[in-house]
Amino acid sequence: MSNSNEIELNGKQEFTITAYTENRIGILNRIAIIFSRRKINIESLNTSPSEIEHIHRFNILIHETEEVVRKLCRQIEKQVEVLKVYYNTNEDIIWQEMALYKVPTDTIAERAPVERLLREFGARAVVIRKDYTVFETTGHREETDKLIEVLQPYGLIEFVRSARVAIIKDSEGFNRKLREFERREPGEEVIENEFLDKEKNVFTM
Amino acid sequence: MDTAQEVTNTLTEPKKTTNVSGSVALLEGLIAEGTDTIFGYPGGAIMPIYDALYDYNDKLKHILVRHEQGATHAAQGYARTSGKVGVAFATSGPGATNLVTGLADAQIDSTPMVCITGQVFAHLLGTDAFQETDVINITTPVTKWNYQVTDASEIPAVLAKAFYIARSGRPGPVLIDITKNAQLQMFDYEGYTPCEHIRSYRPKPVVRKEYIEQAAAMINTAKKPFILFGQGVLLGSAEQEFKAFVEKSGIPAAWTIMGAGAIPTDHPLNVGMLGMHGNYGPNVQTNACDVLIAIGMRFDDRVTGRLDKYAKQAKVIHLDIDPAEIDKNVKADVPVWGDCKETLPLLTELIEEKKHTDWLAEFRAYDKIEQDTLIQKELNPTEGEMTMGEVIHQLNVLTKGEAVIVTDVGQHQMVACRYAKFNNSRSNITSGGLGTMGFGLPAAIGAKFGTPDKTVVAVIGDGGFQMTLQELGTIMQTEVNVKILILNNRFLGMVRQWQQLFHEKRYSFVNITSPDFVKLADSYYIAGKRIDERAQLTGALEEMLNHPGSFLLEVMVAQEHNVFPMVPQGMSVAEIRLK
Ligand SMILES: Cc1ncc(C[n+]2csc(CCOP(=O)(O)OP(=O)(O)O)c2C)c(N)n1
Numbered sequence: 001m002s003n004s005n006e007i008e009l010n011g012k013q014e015f016t017i018t019a020y021t022e023n024r025i026g027i028l029n030r031i032a033i034i035f036s037r038r039k040i041n042i043e044s045l046n047t048s049p050s051e052i053e054h055i056h057r058f059n060i061l062i063h064e065t066e067e068v069v070r071k072l073c074r075q076i077e078k079q080v081e082v083l084k085v086y087y088n089t090n091e092d093i094i095w096q097e098m099a100l101y102k103v104p105t106d107t108i109a110e111r112a113p114v115e116r117l118l119r120e121f122g123a124r125a126v127v128i129r130k131d132y133t134v135f136e137t138t139g140h141r142e143e144t145d146k147l148i149e150v151l152q153p154y155g156l157i158e159f160v161r162s163a164r165v166a167i168i169k170d171s172e173g174f175n176r177k178l179r180e181f182e183r184r185e186p187g188e189e190v191i192e193n194e195f196l197d198k199e200k201n202v203f204t205m
Numbered sequence: 206m207d208t209a210q211e212v213t214n215t216l217t218e219p220k221k222t223t224n225v226s227g228s229v230a231l232l233e234g235l236i237a238e239g240t241d242t243i244f245g246y247p248g249g250a251i252m253p254i255y256d257a258l259y260d261y262n263d264k265l266k267h268i269l270v271r272h273e274q275g276a277t278h279a280a281q282g283y284a285r286t287s288g289k290v291g292v293a294f295a296t297s298g299p300g301a302t303n304l305v306t307g308l309a310d311a312q313i314d315s316t317p318m319v320c321i322t323g324q325v326f327a328h329l330l331g332t333d334a335f336q337e338t339d340v341i342n343i344t345t346p347v348t349k350w351n352y353q354v355t356d357a358s359e360i361p362a363v364l365a366k367a368f369y370i371a372r373s374g375r376p377g378p379v380l381i382d383i384t385k386n387a388q389l390q391m392f393d394y395e396g397y398t399p400c401e402h403i404r405s406y407r408p409k410p411v412v413r414k415e416y417i418e419q420a421a422a423m424i425n426t427a428k429k430p431f432i433l434f435g436q437g438v439l440l441g442s443a444e445q446e447f448k449a450f451v452e453k454s455g456i457p458a459a460w461t462i463m464g465a466g467a468i469p470t471d472h473p474l475n476v477g478m479l480g481m482h483g484n485y486g487p488n489v490q491t492n493a494c495d496v497l498i499a500i501g502m503r504f505d506d507r508v509t510g511r512l513d514k515y516a517k518q519a520k521v522i523h524l525d526i527d528p529a530e531i532d533k534n535v536k537a538d539v540p541v542w543g544d545c546k547e548t549l550p551l552l553t554e555l556i557e558e559k560k561h562t563d564w565l566a567e568f569r570a571y572d573k574i575e576q577d578t579l580i581q582k583e584l585n586p587t588e589g590e591m592t593m594g595e596v597i598h599q600l601n602v603l604t605k606g607e608a609v610i611v612t613d614v615g616q617h618q619m620v621a622c623r624y625a626k627f628n629n630s631r632s633n634i635t636s637g638g639l640g641t642m643g644f645g646l647p648a649a650i651g652a653k654f655g656t657p658d659k660t661v662v663a664v665i666g667d668g669g670f671q672m673t674l675q676e677l678g679t680i681m682q683t684e685v686n687v688k689i690l691i692l693n694n695r696f697l698g699m700v701r702q703w704q705q706l707f708h709e710k711r712y713s714f715v716n717i718t719s720p721d722f723v724k725l726a727d728s729y730y731i732a733g734k735r736i737d738e739r740a741q742l743t744g745a746l747e748e749m750l751n752h753p754g755s756f757l758l759e760v761m762v763a764q765e766h767n768v769f770p771m772v773p774q775g776m777s778v779a780e781i782r783l784k
Contacts (some may be wrong), residue, residue, distance in 0.1 A: 022405050024403075025353075026341060029342060030345055037346065078528075078529045181404055
């Protein structure tokens with residue numbers, strides 16, 4: 001079992017921060033600075049559009065004391081383009097990470113009890129080519145780690161893991177409020193730099 | 206009425222537009238926001254805006270500074286005295302990077318400011334074009350918000366947002382970077398609509414009644430309550446509400462340097478200055494009170510000294526508009542989120558009228574000790590070299606506490622904050638959080654533009670003056686009336702003091718030579734005088750104050766004089782040293 005739920009002697013434990021932000025260029029930087037200037041390491045960071053158009057959702061995993069996390073969240077929420085921030089311990093959330101494993105097709109086909117592996121680890125073959133095969137699993141860190149160990153002897157070529165994505169168990173989430181926000185005052189499209197490709201056709205000195 | 210007609214018109218007809226350039230839209234927006242003065246410096250990437258400015262001479266006063274850092278400090282001085290948003294212009298690249306110090310200063314001291322920088326053409330962004338720097342990323346940590354405009358049609362809404370963010374909630378600096386094509390581009394301008402709401406931005410937290418009630422109950426049962434107030438009172442324009450609270454509660458109140466002047470220095474319940482070089486009583490009593498009421502102050506480490514020995518015996522009530530400040534340094538027992546202009550009256554309503562006579566007498570007893578062992582000698586010496594304290598004291602006598610005092614950073618700053626009297630709010634302009642040498646001269650220029658009817662005196666050290674003395678050129682050209690008081694100790698005094706006290710007098714690079722400041726002023730056609738004898742002091746100060754225009758007075762003061770009291774770094778506030 002995972003020991004990541006445990007509070008260590010120094011009071012630190014894993015916290016998942018969930019932040020809802022406007023979809024704006026630069027907001028990632030503003031949030032990242034809040035961590036870096038306090039010398040706090042981000043273990044994993046995921047950002048993507050949320051279920052509501054124009055609103056993005058960040059999942060940030062850090063290993064810290066609750067007091068530090070609370071202060072960090074207030075600093076994040078203070079940013080003009082941040083709508084709401086939550087922080088949760090591992091007990092409060094359902095979370096997953098996704099992993100991809102690339103292994104040589106010949107060895108894996110010849111030597112490994114592939115079917116058993118797949119079943120045991122709940123993995124899925126995403127791509128099977130002559131030269132290599134890509135498997136995928138999702139789960140907690142320890143689970144995706146295990147398959148690395150097993151695949152290592154079969155010549156694991158490459159491995160990649162996603163950041164954590166998490167859903168808060170409690171609460172009805174922020175969805176209703178977000179929808180309400182978006183209905184009352186729809187977010188703005190991010191203006192992309194339409195001039196970037198046009199080079200000299202726009203203006204020159 | 207006309208308005209009714211207008212409403213129907215907007216419903217039936219398309220909005221009236223005019224075809225204008227981004228630059229014109231920007232200037233129109235600034236005027237709509239009430240801007241009358243801009244501090245700036247032109248360059249290639251902001252030329253279209255300057256070109257448009259040529260036709261706005263009658264509506265917008267532009268002050269040509271001598272360095273962009275000066276523009277930001279002047280805009281800060283303007284904002285701090287006038288209560289309005291300061292505005293600064295700079296070109297791309299080096300122009301923009303020169304703004305960083307002023308932005309950082311404004312950010313930490315919560316000063317509302319909007320800076321506009323020109324940027325290279327949008328199609329050149331990210332190509333290391335001539336004078337291109339990534340201004341947005343450079344300024345992100347030192348702005349409350351920033352934004353890069355690449356299309357003219359964005360300008361009105363972005364500017365409106367900028368002003369709203371700069372001045373609302375906890376104020377701060379905002380930067381808008383505008384590419385040159387957006388400045389030139391023509392678009393259909395619908396007029397300017399101020400911004401009053403941004404969906405992801407809550408400038409003021411909702412006031413929670415239960416906390417007000419808890420705070421009032423705590424205050425009503427307190428035996429030795431103590432108020433600490435900071436700039437939040439001024440920023441919320443809550444001076445009246447604050448005075449009412451203090452007077453009804455009868456609680457002694459002490460100030461951070463950023464809160465100076467929120468109530469007059471001589472108010473009977475004003476017990477003095479907090480912090481490293483603050484007064485004896487308020488520092489010691491912080492560790493003796495039973496309830497500490499912090500109002501619009503953020504427990505800066507220069508105020509708290511060692512945190513683990515700070516007010517441990519006291520219950521803490523913290524009033525602040527910025528929820529992130531509550532519990533940040535000192536844990537609050539009762540957090541009162543909100544603008545103190547709203548929360549203070551609610552609190553005043555619930556508290557009992559009291560007079561804490563005995564408790565107040567304790568403060569006065571400490572005052573007496575500080576007066577006898579220190580202040581008396583500092584302000585009224587009869588022999589030896591002149592002290593900074595006596596210069597400020599004489600200045601006080603002559604200005605009757607009515608002047609705006611702008612300081613630079615160092616010993617003279619602490620002395621000025623300690624000994625100047627502030628009868629009025631917004632009359633102590635100093636770089637509190639960043640401690641920026643070079644702030645004083647340009648900030649004083651801005652302060653005078655912000656409050657033209659007041660006497661503005663810049664108190665500056667010989668070191669800090671040499672950091673931005675080029676702004677004498679701005680004074681010359683604009684003929685702004687600023688009194689410059691240089692307290693010359695021929696040292697980087699504050700650093701020397703630390704070296705003396707904590708580094709065995711190893712005076713490493715604190716010995717600073719100066720040009721002939723009076724001659725220098727003269728070359729800028731600014732009147733001046735140098736004095737080095739006590740007998741000349743009052744006369745010279747009078748001459749400076751009575752002079753019709755700017756005047757530079759250099760006073761030679763004691764070389765190795767220290768500012769006391771002092772809470773040495775790493776010590777508790779109760780361990781404040783008188784010598
Ligand atoms: C830009 C900047 N550089 C360095 C410092 C560090 N510093 C703080 S006070 C001080 C000495 C100031 O000397 P001076 O201007 O002569 O004033 P005095 O202390 O003698 O009154 C220095 C170097 C600073 N605050 N700001």
